[in-house]
Amino acid sequence: MLHKYIRRLKYYILRTLRMQNSDHRIALGFAVGFxxxxxPTFGIDLLLAPLLARMVRANIPSAFLAASAGSVLWPILFYLNYRIGVFVHLFTTFPKTFEIEDALSVPVPETDYRIETNHFGRLGDMGVNFLVGALINSILSTLILYILLRILLSFYRRPLLHKIKKSVRRGKSKS
Structure with a gap:
């Protein structure tokens, strides 16, 4: 069963590498698809990726391939969004300056055992941190993926094509 999926993946990679589109369009399609x-698009990213690729005149199959990979990686991506958002929040907020005399002269407050609902306000901060992280990560990943794939395709497109062809031929001769 796993062999079948690996073979199908090789087939789609082979089709992508054989396309007559330029390296620019394939790399842009993958970057825009991711x-x-x-x-949090809840599965609509598989529909958004080809639409975005069509808007920027990129390769639609590579955009769909990237969206498929991203739909598997979403827990890791969302965790990275939140962590980057928290980092940016901590980096951009500055602590108040205080004097030690002020801290010593403040009386100790009485303990009050009322239930506070302030913790619901922190949920909004989490959402803002998540969206800030998502914005930063999506822009950076799009730029980095485009540059890396453009370089990889321009230098290694033909060798990758021959290597995958050989492995597919070996798979056919074994079966």
């Missing part, structure tokens, strides 16, 4: 995976 863009909506950083946001």
């Amino acid at each position: 863009f909506p995976c950083w946001y």
Whole structure:
């Protein structure tokens, strides 16, 4: 069963590498296809990726391939969004300056055992941190993926094509 899926994946990679599109369009399609995976789109990213690729005139199959990969990686992507958002929040907020005399002269407050609902306000901070992280991660990943794939395709497209062809031929001869 796993062999079947690996063979199918090789087939789609082989089809993508054989396309007559330029390296620019394939790399742009993959980068733009991965863009909506950083946001909580609840499965619509597989529909958004080809639409975004069509808007920027990129390769639609590579956009769909990237969106498929992103739909598997979403827990990791969402965790990275939150962590980057918290980092940016901590980096951009500055603590208040205080004097030690002020801290010593403040009386100790009485303990009051009322239930506070302030913890619901922190949920809004989590959402803001998540969206800030998603915005930063989606822009950076789009740029990095485009540059890396453009370089990889321009230098290694033909060797990858021959290597995958050989492995597919070996798979056919074994069966």
